[in-house]
Amino acid sequence: MARQSISLTPPNDEWLKSQVDNQEYSSKSELVNDLIRQARKQQAEIDWLRTKLEKAENGGFTSDTKEQILAEAKAAVNG
Template structure:
C-alpha cells in the first residue's frame, strides 16, 4: 500500500484523535481510508443523481435547471 505524508489542521487533527481515542478506529490511516471510501461512494450517488437530473431536464420532465434542483435538494438535506 502506498504511504503518504499529510498534514491536518489543528481542529481536524483533534477530531481524528478523538475518533481514535473513542476506539471507533484503530489508526488515523484506517479513518482517513474510510472517509475516502465514503466520499467515493457518495460521488457515485451524486453522479447518478446528476445524470438523472440532466435526463429529466432534456426530456422536458421539469422546467427547473439542474442547478436549481441541486440547490433545492441541498437545502432540504441541510434542513
C-alpha cells in the same frame, strides 16, 4: 498500499485522535480511508442524480410515477 503525507489543521488532527482514542478506529489511516470511501460513495450518488437530472432535462417529462422514481433513488443510495 500507497503511503501519503498530509498536513492537518489542529482541530482536524484532534478530531482524528479522539476517534482513535475512543476506539472507533484502530488508526488515523483506517479513519481517513473510511472517510474517503464514504466520500466516494457520496460522489457516486451525486453523479447518479446528476445523470438522471440531465436525462430528464434533455428528454422532457418522464412516464415514471413518483413512487417509481423514489424507489429507484432509494435503491441507488442503498445499493
